[in-house]
Amino acid sequence: MVRTTTLRRVCRGVVAALCATACVASVAACGSASGSSDHTLKVGIKFDQPGLGFKKSGTYEGFDVDVARYIANQLGYTDAEIEFKEAPSKQREAMLQNGDVDMILASYSITDERKKAVDFAGPYFVAGQDLLIRSNEKGITGPQDLNGKRLCSVTGSTSAKVVKEKFAKEVQLMEQPGYAECATALLSGIVDAVTTDDIILAGLAAASRGKLKVVGKPFTQEYYGVGIKKDADSKEFATKINDAIEEMIKTGEWERAIETNTKGTGYRPDPKYNPPTPDEGE
Structure with missing residues:
Protein backbone atom coordinates (compact mmCIF):
# COMPACT_ATOMS: atom_id res chain seq x y z
CA MET A 1 0.00 0.00 0.00
CA VAL A 2 2.82 2.32 0.90
CA ARG A 3 4.65 1.39 -2.27
CA THR A 4 1.52 1.99 -4.38
CA THR A 5 0.93 5.38 -2.78
CA THR A 6 4.56 6.36 -3.29
CA LEU A 7 4.45 5.25 -6.93
CA ARG A 8 1.33 7.30 -7.53
CA ARG A 9 2.99 10.34 -5.99
CA VAL A 10 6.06 9.88 -8.20
CA CYS A 11 3.87 9.47 -11.27
CA ARG A 12 1.90 12.57 -10.40
CA GLY A 13 5.19 14.46 -9.96
CA VAL A 14 6.55 13.27 -13.28
CA VAL A 15 3.29 14.13 -15.07
CA ALA A 16 3.25 17.56 -13.45
CA ALA A 17 6.84 18.16 -14.50
CA LEU A 18 6.09 17.08 -18.06
CA CYS A 19 3.02 19.29 -18.17
CA ALA A 20 5.00 22.22 -16.85
CA THR A 21 7.68 21.64 -19.48
CA ALA A 22 5.05 21.36 -22.20
CA CYS A 23 3.36 24.57 -21.04
CA VAL A 24 6.63 26.47 -21.03
CA ALA A 25 7.43 25.18 -24.52
CA SER A 26 3.92 26.05 -25.66
CA VAL A 27 4.11 29.59 -24.30
CA ALA A 28 7.53 30.07 -25.87
CA ALA A 29 6.21 28.84 -29.19
CA CYS A 30 3.14 31.05 -28.98
CA GLY A 31 5.29 34.00 -28.08
CA SER A 32 7.40 33.41 -31.15
CA ALA A 33 4.36 33.18 -33.41
CA SER A 34 2.24 36.05 -32.15
CA GLY A 35 4.70 38.30 -30.37
CA SER A 36 6.97 40.95 -31.83
CA SER A 37 8.51 39.97 -35.15
CA ASP A 38 11.46 41.39 -37.00
CA HIS A 39 9.45 41.05 -40.24
CA THR A 40 8.68 44.76 -40.25
CA LEU A 41 9.06 47.37 -42.97
CA LYS A 42 9.94 50.82 -41.64
CA VAL A 43 8.64 53.57 -43.91
CA GLY A 44 9.35 57.28 -43.62
CA ILE A 45 6.47 59.63 -44.49
CA LYS A 46 5.38 63.16 -43.71
CA PHE A 47 3.00 63.54 -40.78
CA ASP A 48 1.79 67.07 -41.63
CA GLN A 49 0.85 67.05 -45.33
CA PRO A 50 -2.90 66.49 -45.85
CA GLY A 51 -3.53 64.40 -48.94
CA LEU A 52 0.02 63.02 -49.01
CA GLY A 53 1.26 61.96 -45.59
CA PHE A 54 -0.82 62.87 -42.56
CA LYS A 55 -1.00 61.45 -39.06
CA LYS A 56 -4.50 61.66 -37.62
CA SER A 57 -5.51 60.16 -34.26
CA GLY A 58 -2.84 57.47 -34.49
CA THR A 59 -3.67 56.53 -38.10
CA TYR A 60 -1.94 57.49 -41.33
CA GLU A 61 -3.51 58.65 -44.57
CA GLY A 62 -2.61 60.24 -47.89
CA PHE A 63 -1.38 59.32 -51.36
CA ASP A 64 2.19 58.61 -50.19
CA VAL A 65 0.78 56.36 -47.48
CA ASP A 66 -1.41 54.47 -49.97
CA VAL A 67 1.52 53.94 -52.35
CA ALA A 68 3.73 52.81 -49.45
CA ARG A 69 1.13 50.28 -48.30
CA TYR A 70 0.71 48.90 -51.81
CA ILE A 71 4.46 48.50 -52.26
CA ALA A 72 4.82 46.88 -48.83
CA ASN A 73 2.02 44.41 -49.57
CA GLN A 74 3.64 43.49 -52.88
CA LEU A 75 6.92 42.92 -51.02
CA GLY A 76 5.19 40.46 -48.69
CA TYR A 77 4.34 42.66 -45.70
CA THR A 78 0.89 42.98 -44.19
CA ASP A 79 -0.44 46.38 -43.14
CA ALA A 80 0.24 45.41 -39.52
CA GLU A 81 3.90 44.85 -40.38
CA ILE A 82 4.40 48.40 -41.67
CA GLU A 83 5.90 50.86 -39.20
CA PHE A 84 5.44 54.48 -40.28
CA LYS A 85 7.98 57.02 -39.06
CA GLU A 86 8.01 60.78 -39.50
CA ALA A 87 10.57 61.87 -42.08
CA PRO A 88 11.17 65.64 -41.96
CA SER A 89 12.72 66.98 -45.17
CA LYS A 90 16.10 67.80 -43.62
CA GLN A 91 16.45 64.35 -42.03
CA ARG A 92 15.53 62.07 -44.92
CA GLU A 93 19.04 61.20 -46.14
CA ALA A 94 20.33 60.61 -42.60
CA MET A 95 17.36 58.36 -41.75
CA LEU A 96 18.14 56.11 -44.72
CA GLN A 97 21.88 56.09 -44.16
CA ASN A 98 21.48 55.25 -40.45
CA GLY A 99 18.97 52.47 -41.12
CA ASP A 100 16.17 54.22 -39.22
CA VAL A 101 13.86 53.43 -42.13
CA ASP A 102 13.89 50.99 -45.05
CA MET A 103 12.36 53.41 -47.52
CA ILE A 104 10.95 56.93 -47.66
CA LEU A 105 7.87 58.23 -49.49
CA ALA A 106 7.57 61.84 -48.39
CA SER A 107 7.18 64.13 -51.43
CA TYR A 108 10.84 63.17 -51.97
CA SER A 109 11.92 64.59 -55.34
CA ILE A 110 14.61 62.69 -57.24
CA THR A 111 17.59 65.00 -57.80
CA ASP A 112 21.19 64.45 -58.85
CA GLU A 113 22.39 65.99 -55.59
CA ARG A 114 20.32 63.60 -53.45
CA LYS A 115 21.42 60.60 -55.54
CA LYS A 116 24.94 61.17 -54.26
CA ALA A 117 23.77 60.18 -50.77
CA VAL A 118 20.86 57.75 -51.34
CA ASP A 119 19.30 55.65 -54.09
CA PHE A 120 15.79 55.92 -55.50
CA ALA A 121 13.08 53.74 -56.96
CA GLY A 122 10.22 55.24 -58.95
CA PRO A 123 9.14 57.82 -59.77
CA TYR A 124 5.63 57.02 -58.59
CA PHE A 125 4.28 60.53 -59.22
CA VAL A 126 5.26 63.69 -61.09
CA ALA A 127 4.16 66.83 -59.28
CA GLY A 128 4.32 70.36 -60.63
CA VAL A 215 -5.19 77.00 -60.12
CA GLY A 216 -4.32 73.90 -62.14
CA LYS A 217 -1.51 75.24 -64.32
CA PRO A 218 1.71 73.59 -63.07
CA PHE A 219 4.90 75.28 -64.23
CA THR A 220 7.63 72.87 -63.03
CA GLN A 221 8.09 69.09 -62.71
CA GLU A 222 9.05 67.29 -59.50
CA TYR A 223 9.62 63.53 -59.83
CA TYR A 224 8.64 61.88 -56.53
CA GLY A 225 10.75 58.83 -55.79
CA VAL A 226 11.02 56.13 -53.15
CA GLY A 227 14.22 56.82 -51.24
CA ILE A 228 16.26 53.76 -50.23
CA LYS A 229 19.68 53.22 -48.69
CA LYS A 230 22.60 53.19 -51.11
CA ASP A 231 24.23 49.76 -50.72
CA ALA A 232 25.02 46.54 -52.60
CA ASP A 233 21.37 45.44 -52.58
CA SER A 234 19.75 48.75 -53.51
CA LYS A 235 19.44 48.02 -57.24
CA GLU A 236 17.57 44.76 -56.61
CA PHE A 237 15.39 46.45 -53.99
CA ALA A 238 14.60 49.32 -56.40
CA THR A 239 13.56 46.84 -59.10
CA LYS A 240 11.09 45.15 -56.73
CA ILE A 241 9.64 48.50 -55.70
CA ASN A 242 9.32 49.58 -59.34
CA ASP A 243 7.50 46.34 -60.16
CA ALA A 244 5.03 47.11 -57.35
CA ILE A 245 4.47 50.66 -58.62
CA GLU A 246 3.86 49.39 -62.14
CA GLU A 247 1.33 46.91 -60.79
CA MET A 248 -0.43 49.65 -58.81
CA ILE A 249 -0.75 51.77 -61.95
CA LYS A 250 -1.85 48.80 -64.08
CA THR A 251 -4.63 47.75 -61.68
CA GLY A 252 -6.06 51.27 -61.36
CA GLU A 253 -5.19 51.50 -57.65
CA TRP A 254 -2.81 54.39 -58.34
CA GLU A 255 -5.56 56.51 -59.91
CA ARG A 256 -8.03 55.57 -57.18
CA ALA A 257 -5.51 56.70 -54.54
CA ILE A 258 -5.18 60.08 -56.27
CA GLU A 259 -8.96 60.52 -56.45
CA THR A 260 -9.52 59.47 -52.83
CA ASN A 261 -6.92 61.84 -51.41
CA THR A 262 -7.92 64.89 -53.46
CA LYS A 263 -11.69 64.32 -53.42
CA GLY A 264 -13.82 67.39 -53.99
CA THR A 265 -11.00 69.59 -55.30
CA GLY A 266 -11.27 68.88 -59.03
CA TYR A 267 -7.54 68.20 -59.04
CA ARG A 268 -6.05 66.12 -61.82
CA PRO A 269 -2.35 65.33 -62.11
CA ASP A 270 -0.63 66.62 -65.23
CA PRO A 271 -1.46 63.95 -67.86
CA LYS A 272 1.68 64.82 -69.80
CA TYR A 273 3.78 63.24 -67.06
CA ASN A 274 1.35 61.01 -65.12
CA PRO A 275 1.19 58.20 -64.43
CA PRO A 276 4.97 58.00 -64.73
CA THR A 277 7.17 55.10 -65.79
CA PRO A 278 9.11 53.87 -62.74
CA ASP A 279 12.58 53.18 -64.04
CA GLU A 280 14.91 54.84 -61.54
CA GLY A 281 17.64 52.57 -60.22
CA GLU A 282 17.19 49.94 -62.94
Whole structure:
Protein backbone atom coordinates (compact mmCIF):
# COMPACT_ATOMS: atom_id res chain seq x y z
CA MET A 1 0.00 0.00 0.00
CA VAL A 2 2.82 2.32 0.90
CA ARG A 3 4.65 1.39 -2.27
CA THR A 4 1.52 1.99 -4.38
CA THR A 5 0.93 5.38 -2.78
CA THR A 6 4.56 6.36 -3.29
CA LEU A 7 4.45 5.25 -6.93
CA ARG A 8 1.33 7.30 -7.53
CA ARG A 9 2.99 10.34 -5.99
CA VAL A 10 6.06 9.88 -8.20
CA CYS A 11 3.87 9.47 -11.27
CA ARG A 12 1.90 12.57 -10.40
CA GLY A 13 5.19 14.46 -9.96
CA VAL A 14 6.55 13.27 -13.28
CA VAL A 15 3.29 14.13 -15.07
CA ALA A 16 3.25 17.56 -13.45
CA ALA A 17 6.84 18.16 -14.50
CA LEU A 18 6.09 17.08 -18.06
CA CYS A 19 3.02 19.29 -18.17
CA ALA A 20 5.00 22.22 -16.85
CA THR A 21 7.68 21.64 -19.48
CA ALA A 22 5.05 21.36 -22.20
CA CYS A 23 3.36 24.57 -21.04
CA VAL A 24 6.63 26.47 -21.03
CA ALA A 25 7.43 25.18 -24.52
CA SER A 26 3.92 26.05 -25.66
CA VAL A 27 4.11 29.59 -24.30
CA ALA A 28 7.53 30.07 -25.87
CA ALA A 29 6.21 28.84 -29.19
CA CYS A 30 3.14 31.05 -28.98
CA GLY A 31 5.29 34.00 -28.08
CA SER A 32 7.40 33.41 -31.15
CA ALA A 33 4.36 33.18 -33.41
CA SER A 34 2.24 36.05 -32.15
CA GLY A 35 4.70 38.30 -30.37
CA SER A 36 6.97 40.95 -31.83
CA SER A 37 8.51 39.97 -35.15
CA ASP A 38 11.46 41.39 -37.00
CA HIS A 39 9.45 41.05 -40.24
CA THR A 40 8.68 44.76 -40.25
CA LEU A 41 9.06 47.37 -42.97
CA LYS A 42 9.94 50.82 -41.64
CA VAL A 43 8.64 53.57 -43.91
CA GLY A 44 9.35 57.28 -43.62
CA ILE A 45 6.47 59.63 -44.49
CA LYS A 46 5.38 63.16 -43.71
CA PHE A 47 3.00 63.54 -40.78
CA ASP A 48 1.79 67.07 -41.63
CA GLN A 49 0.85 67.05 -45.33
CA PRO A 50 -2.90 66.49 -45.85
CA GLY A 51 -3.53 64.40 -48.94
CA LEU A 52 0.02 63.02 -49.01
CA GLY A 53 1.26 61.96 -45.59
CA PHE A 54 -0.82 62.87 -42.56
CA LYS A 55 -1.00 61.45 -39.06
CA LYS A 56 -4.50 61.66 -37.62
CA SER A 57 -5.51 60.16 -34.26
CA GLY A 58 -2.84 57.47 -34.49
CA THR A 59 -3.67 56.53 -38.10
CA TYR A 60 -1.94 57.49 -41.33
CA GLU A 61 -3.51 58.65 -44.57
CA GLY A 62 -2.61 60.24 -47.89
CA PHE A 63 -1.38 59.32 -51.36
CA ASP A 64 2.19 58.61 -50.19
CA VAL A 65 0.78 56.36 -47.48
CA ASP A 66 -1.41 54.47 -49.97
CA VAL A 67 1.52 53.94 -52.35
CA ALA A 68 3.73 52.81 -49.45
CA ARG A 69 1.13 50.28 -48.30
CA TYR A 70 0.71 48.90 -51.81
CA ILE A 71 4.46 48.50 -52.26
CA ALA A 72 4.82 46.88 -48.83
CA ASN A 73 2.02 44.41 -49.57
CA GLN A 74 3.64 43.49 -52.88
CA LEU A 75 6.92 42.92 -51.02
CA GLY A 76 5.19 40.46 -48.69
CA TYR A 77 4.34 42.66 -45.70
CA THR A 78 0.89 42.98 -44.19
CA ASP A 79 -0.44 46.38 -43.14
CA ALA A 80 0.24 45.41 -39.52
CA GLU A 81 3.90 44.85 -40.38
CA ILE A 82 4.40 48.40 -41.67
CA GLU A 83 5.90 50.86 -39.20
CA PHE A 84 5.44 54.48 -40.28
CA LYS A 85 7.98 57.02 -39.06
CA GLU A 86 8.01 60.78 -39.50
CA ALA A 87 10.57 61.87 -42.08
CA PRO A 88 11.17 65.64 -41.96
CA SER A 89 12.72 66.98 -45.17
CA LYS A 90 16.10 67.80 -43.62
CA GLN A 91 16.45 64.35 -42.03
CA ARG A 92 15.53 62.07 -44.92
CA GLU A 93 19.04 61.20 -46.14
CA ALA A 94 20.33 60.61 -42.60
CA MET A 95 17.36 58.36 -41.75
CA LEU A 96 18.14 56.11 -44.72
CA GLN A 97 21.88 56.09 -44.16
CA ASN A 98 21.48 55.25 -40.45
CA GLY A 99 18.97 52.47 -41.12
CA ASP A 100 16.17 54.22 -39.22
CA VAL A 101 13.86 53.43 -42.13
CA ASP A 102 13.89 50.99 -45.05
CA MET A 103 12.36 53.41 -47.52
CA ILE A 104 10.95 56.93 -47.66
CA LEU A 105 7.87 58.23 -49.49
CA ALA A 106 7.57 61.84 -48.39
CA SER A 107 7.18 64.13 -51.43
CA TYR A 108 10.84 63.17 -51.97
CA SER A 109 11.92 64.59 -55.34
CA ILE A 110 14.61 62.69 -57.24
CA THR A 111 17.59 65.00 -57.80
CA ASP A 112 21.19 64.45 -58.85
CA GLU A 113 22.39 65.99 -55.59
CA ARG A 114 20.32 63.60 -53.45
CA LYS A 115 21.42 60.60 -55.54
CA LYS A 116 24.94 61.17 -54.26
CA ALA A 117 23.77 60.18 -50.77
CA VAL A 118 20.86 57.75 -51.34
CA ASP A 119 19.30 55.65 -54.09
CA PHE A 120 15.79 55.92 -55.50
CA ALA A 121 13.08 53.74 -56.96
CA GLY A 122 10.22 55.24 -58.95
CA PRO A 123 9.14 57.82 -59.77
CA TYR A 124 5.63 57.02 -58.59
CA PHE A 125 4.28 60.53 -59.22
CA VAL A 126 5.26 63.69 -61.09
CA ALA A 127 4.16 66.83 -59.28
CA GLY A 128 4.32 70.36 -60.63
CA GLN A 129 4.62 73.66 -58.82
CA ASP A 130 1.28 75.45 -58.81
CA LEU A 131 -0.76 78.00 -56.87
CA LEU A 132 -3.45 77.64 -54.21
CA ILE A 133 -5.99 80.47 -54.09
CA ARG A 134 -9.36 81.20 -52.49
CA SER A 135 -12.26 79.60 -54.37
CA ASN A 136 -13.83 83.00 -55.20
CA GLU A 137 -10.55 84.46 -56.53
CA LYS A 138 -10.88 85.66 -60.15
CA GLY A 139 -7.73 87.72 -60.66
CA ILE A 140 -5.10 84.99 -60.36
CA THR A 141 -4.93 82.46 -63.18
CA GLY A 142 -1.20 81.72 -63.00
CA PRO A 143 2.11 82.93 -61.55
CA GLN A 144 2.24 85.82 -64.03
CA ASP A 145 -0.67 87.45 -62.14
CA LEU A 146 1.20 87.70 -58.84
CA ASN A 147 2.91 91.08 -59.28
CA GLY A 148 1.84 93.23 -56.35
CA LYS A 149 0.20 90.21 -54.68
CA ARG A 150 1.10 88.56 -51.38
CA LEU A 151 2.46 85.03 -51.73
CA CYS A 152 3.08 82.48 -48.98
CA SER A 153 5.54 79.62 -48.97
CA VAL A 154 7.48 77.64 -46.39
CA THR A 155 10.73 78.99 -44.97
CA GLY A 156 13.67 77.64 -46.94
CA SER A 157 11.52 76.48 -49.86
CA THR A 158 12.68 77.22 -53.39
CA SER A 159 9.07 77.54 -54.63
CA ALA A 160 8.71 81.27 -53.96
CA LYS A 161 12.16 81.90 -55.44
CA VAL A 162 11.05 80.27 -58.70
CA VAL A 163 8.00 82.55 -58.86
CA LYS A 164 10.05 85.70 -58.20
CA GLU A 165 12.79 84.83 -60.67
CA LYS A 166 10.64 83.61 -63.55
CA PHE A 167 7.23 85.22 -63.30
CA ALA A 168 6.57 88.02 -60.82
CA LYS A 169 9.51 90.04 -59.51
CA GLU A 170 7.24 92.37 -57.52
CA VAL A 171 5.47 89.67 -55.53
CA GLN A 172 5.39 90.20 -51.75
CA LEU A 173 6.60 87.10 -49.97
CA MET A 174 5.48 85.79 -46.59
CA GLU A 175 7.28 82.74 -45.20
CA GLN A 176 5.71 80.34 -42.71
CA PRO A 177 7.08 77.20 -40.97
CA GLY A 178 4.55 74.92 -42.69
CA TYR A 179 1.97 74.86 -45.49
CA ALA A 180 -0.89 74.52 -43.03
CA GLU A 181 0.07 77.96 -41.69
CA CYS A 182 0.16 79.28 -45.27
CA ALA A 183 -3.33 77.90 -45.89
CA THR A 184 -4.59 79.59 -42.73
CA ALA A 185 -3.08 82.90 -43.89
CA LEU A 186 -4.78 82.45 -47.27
CA LEU A 187 -8.17 81.69 -45.72
CA SER A 188 -7.94 84.76 -43.48
CA GLY A 189 -6.98 87.06 -46.37
CA ILE A 190 -3.46 87.83 -45.16
CA VAL A 191 -2.00 86.46 -48.42
CA ASP A 192 -3.41 86.05 -51.91
CA ALA A 193 -1.87 82.72 -52.88
CA VAL A 194 0.25 79.80 -51.65
CA THR A 195 2.79 78.02 -53.84
CA THR A 196 4.38 74.56 -53.73
CA ASP A 197 3.83 71.19 -55.46
CA ASP A 198 0.33 70.81 -56.86
CA ILE A 199 -0.55 67.58 -55.02
CA ILE A 200 0.37 69.17 -51.68
CA LEU A 201 -1.86 72.12 -52.55
CA ALA A 202 -4.65 69.72 -53.55
CA GLY A 203 -4.45 68.11 -50.12
CA LEU A 204 -4.78 71.52 -48.47
CA ALA A 205 -7.72 72.34 -50.74
CA ALA A 206 -9.43 69.08 -49.78
CA ALA A 207 -8.98 69.91 -46.09
CA SER A 208 -10.51 73.38 -46.62
CA ARG A 209 -13.90 71.93 -47.60
CA GLY A 210 -14.31 73.95 -50.76
CA LYS A 211 -12.89 77.26 -49.56
CA LEU A 212 -9.61 76.90 -51.46
CA LYS A 213 -8.72 75.64 -54.94
CA VAL A 214 -5.66 74.82 -57.03
CA VAL A 215 -5.19 77.00 -60.12
CA GLY A 216 -4.32 73.90 -62.14
CA LYS A 217 -1.51 75.24 -64.32
CA PRO A 218 1.71 73.59 -63.07
CA PHE A 219 4.90 75.28 -64.23
CA THR A 220 7.63 72.87 -63.03
CA GLN A 221 8.09 69.09 -62.71
CA GLU A 222 9.05 67.29 -59.50
CA TYR A 223 9.62 63.53 -59.83
CA TYR A 224 8.64 61.88 -56.53
CA GLY A 225 10.75 58.83 -55.79
CA VAL A 226 11.02 56.13 -53.15
CA GLY A 227 14.22 56.82 -51.24
CA ILE A 228 16.26 53.76 -50.23
CA LYS A 229 19.68 53.22 -48.69
CA LYS A 230 22.60 53.19 -51.11
CA ASP A 231 24.23 49.76 -50.72
CA ALA A 232 25.02 46.54 -52.60
CA ASP A 233 21.37 45.44 -52.58
CA SER A 234 19.75 48.75 -53.51
CA LYS A 235 19.44 48.02 -57.24
CA GLU A 236 17.57 44.76 -56.61
CA PHE A 237 15.39 46.45 -53.99
CA ALA A 238 14.60 49.32 -56.40
CA THR A 239 13.56 46.84 -59.10
CA LYS A 240 11.09 45.15 -56.73
CA ILE A 241 9.64 48.50 -55.70
CA ASN A 242 9.32 49.58 -59.34
CA ASP A 243 7.50 46.34 -60.16
CA ALA A 244 5.03 47.11 -57.35
CA ILE A 245 4.47 50.66 -58.62
CA GLU A 246 3.86 49.39 -62.14
CA GLU A 247 1.33 46.91 -60.79
CA MET A 248 -0.43 49.65 -58.81
CA ILE A 249 -0.75 51.77 -61.95
CA LYS A 250 -1.85 48.80 -64.08
CA THR A 251 -4.63 47.75 -61.68
CA GLY A 252 -6.06 51.27 -61.36
CA GLU A 253 -5.19 51.50 -57.65
CA TRP A 254 -2.81 54.39 -58.34
CA GLU A 255 -5.56 56.51 -59.91
CA ARG A 256 -8.03 55.57 -57.18
CA ALA A 257 -5.51 56.70 -54.54
CA ILE A 258 -5.18 60.08 -56.27
CA GLU A 259 -8.96 60.52 -56.45
CA THR A 260 -9.52 59.47 -52.83
CA ASN A 261 -6.92 61.84 -51.41
CA THR A 262 -7.92 64.89 -53.46
CA LYS A 263 -11.69 64.32 -53.42
CA GLY A 264 -13.82 67.39 -53.99
CA THR A 265 -11.00 69.59 -55.30
CA GLY A 266 -11.27 68.88 -59.03
CA TYR A 267 -7.54 68.20 -59.04
CA ARG A 268 -6.05 66.12 -61.82
CA PRO A 269 -2.35 65.33 -62.11
CA ASP A 270 -0.63 66.62 -65.23
CA PRO A 271 -1.46 63.95 -67.86
CA LYS A 272 1.68 64.82 -69.80
CA TYR A 273 3.78 63.24 -67.06
CA ASN A 274 1.35 61.01 -65.12
CA PRO A 275 1.19 58.20 -64.43
CA PRO A 276 4.97 58.00 -64.73
CA THR A 277 7.17 55.10 -65.79
CA PRO A 278 9.11 53.87 -62.74
CA ASP A 279 12.58 53.18 -64.04
CA GLU A 280 14.91 54.84 -61.54
CA GLY A 281 17.64 52.57 -60.22
CA GLU A 282 17.19 49.94 -62.94
